[in-house]
Amino acid sequence: MTDGGCSNRRGSRLGPRPLIAGQGNGSTAPAPAPAGAPPVWGHISHPATGLALPVPPGWQAVRDTGAALVLAWPAGPGQAARFRPNAVATVERPPAAITGISAYTAASVVGLQRMLTGLHVIAIDVVTIGGQDGRRVLCGYRDGAYAIAAGMVPAARLPAPQAGQ
Amino acid sequence: MPRQPPVITEAGLRLLLDSATTPQAGHTLDEPLRLERDQLVQAGLIGGDGWLNPAATDVVEAIRRPDVQLQVEVAAGASVRVFKAWLGYQRAVILAQPSPAITVADSPQDIAGRTPPALAGYQLQVVVPGWVPVAAARWLGLGPRESPAGDRRLPWPALLRRLADPGAPVPGDDPVLARLWGQPMQLCAITVQPSRSRTLVLDAAGAGLWRLATEDPGTAVLTPLPPHAAWRLLLTLITQTGRAGLI
Numbered sequence: 001m002t003d004g005g006c007s008n009r010r011g012s013r014l015g016p017r018p019l020i021a022g023q024g025n026g027s028t029a030p031a032p033a034p035a036g037a038p039p040v041w042g043h044i045s046h047p048a049t050g051l052a053l054p055v056p057p058g059w060q061a062v063r064d065t066g067a068a069l070v071l072a073w074p075a076g077p078g079q080a081a082r083f084r085p086n087a088v089a090t091v092e093r094p095p096a097a098i099t100g101i102s103a104y105t106a107a108s109v110v111g112l113q114r115m116l117t118g119l120h121v122i123a124i125d126v127v128t129i130g131g132q133d134g135r136r137v138l139c140g141y142r143d144g145a146y147a148i149a150a151g152m153v154p155a156a157r158l159p160a161p162q163a164g165q
Numbered sequence: 166m167p168r169q170p171p172v173i174t175e176a177g178l179r180l181l182l183d184s185a186t187t188p189q190a191g192h193t194l195d196e197p198l199r200l201e202r203d204q205l206v207q208a209g210l211i212g213g214d215g216w217l218n219p220a221a222t223d224v225v226e227a228i229r230r231p232d233v234q235l236q237v238e239v240a241a242g243a244s245v246r247v248f249k250a251w252l253g254y255q256r257a258v259i260l261a262q263p264s265p266a267i268t269v270a271d272s273p274q275d276i277a278g279r280t281p282p283a284l285a286g287y288q289l290q291v292v293v294p295g296w297v298p299v300a301a302a303r304w305l306g307l308g309p310r311e312s313p314a315g316d317r318r319l320p321w322p323a324l325l326r327r328l329a330d331p332g333a334p335v336p337g338d339d340p341v342l343a344r345l346w347g348q349p350m351q352l353c354a355i356t357v358q359p360s361r362s363r364t365l366v367l368d369a370a371g372a373g374l375w376r377l378a379t380e381d382p383g384t385a386v387l388t389p390l391p392p393h394a395a396w397r398l399l400l401t402l403i404t405q406t407g408r409a410g411l412i
């Protein structure tokens with residue numbers, strides 16, 4: 001299952017470390033847009049897991065322990081110490097006891113409630129991501145001096161249907 | 166053990182503001198207000214000498230000259246519960262009465278029969294401005310729930326009758342309205358200053374949240390408001406009004 005979030009629960013409080021393009025975690029980084037060209041979405045992949053993500057214009061791929069891919073809003077001049085909106089994508093095989101995306105989402109929320117201060121879940125919506133069944137979990141929590149709105153988007157790669165199904 | 170937030174009244178809030186210019190000595194106050202003063206002293210907002218703690222100057226400043234002021238009132242039965250927040254650039258102050266969030270244990274009769282709280286007290290919290298929308302969402306009970314589709318139009322008097330009486334008849338034969346009528350129901354008014362925008366939301370528990378508007382005199386229009394849209398609405402109302410330090 002993949003878990004795409006907008007979070008700073010990994011890495012430093014102020015955001016993850018920059019990744020040197022194409023190094024460090026086996027990912028391939030998006031090509032920079034030519035000078036003067038209109039902003040376009042890029043694409044980044046993580047060959048070890050097969051995960052691929054679109055990259056919003058201007059966002060940077062960064063490195064963070066335990067995550068397959070991390071994207072971050074670029075830090076502007078003099079903004080190194082500010083929070084950077086970011087998206088963290090992890091890939092994992094859930095325990096056998098967790099079957100289905102609803103159970104996985106519920107277990108993830110319970111885990112987040114243990115980890116994060118003042119977590120409040122606002123919405124859990126059914127979504128389809130790249131043809132996979134998923135959920136969009138919107139929540140808010142505190143992290144030091146920051147109040148953070150985070151979206152967690154678990155999606156399941158379902159087994160191929162058996163013949164006759 | 167974390168310290169409990171102070172619970173104060175409007176008089177306690179005035180006392181806090183006045184402590185910036187005049188010391189608020191405990192022996193000059195009547196018993197209920199003296200107890201509120203003691204809580205403000207224990208919270209570190211007022212010093213033992215009755216003067217505003219210098220470290221709390223920006224708390225008073227946020228209340229006196231907020232970038233944004235948010236007020237949420239929730240009406241059910243004879244009760245109106247209020248959440249107020251003043252957002253400054255770095256600090257925000259929240260005064261909140263007990264949460265009106267509808268729980269699974271609440272019946273339509275429980276909510277329609279709600280009575281005013283015995284004490285007009287507000288829990289006081291000093292937070293970062295970005296926490297106010299989350300605190301308001303939690304207070305309102307904004308969380309995952311059914312998201313119905315399609316606007317509904319109905320006579321305002323029928324809706325007002327239902328809010329007061331769960332036994333009021335359903336207008337027409339719309340199954341969505343029939344389901345809505347069978348749920349606990351309360352009315353929320355969200356007001357934001359300085360824009361003076363006022364938004365009405367119907368909280369129908371398991372039948373979802375609905376934004377309320379008047380189309381022509383006497384007709385209420387209910388527009389489905391999924392939880393993520395309600396969150397977006399809260400953020401939009403706050404950020405379009407001022408430059409509060411929301412990230």
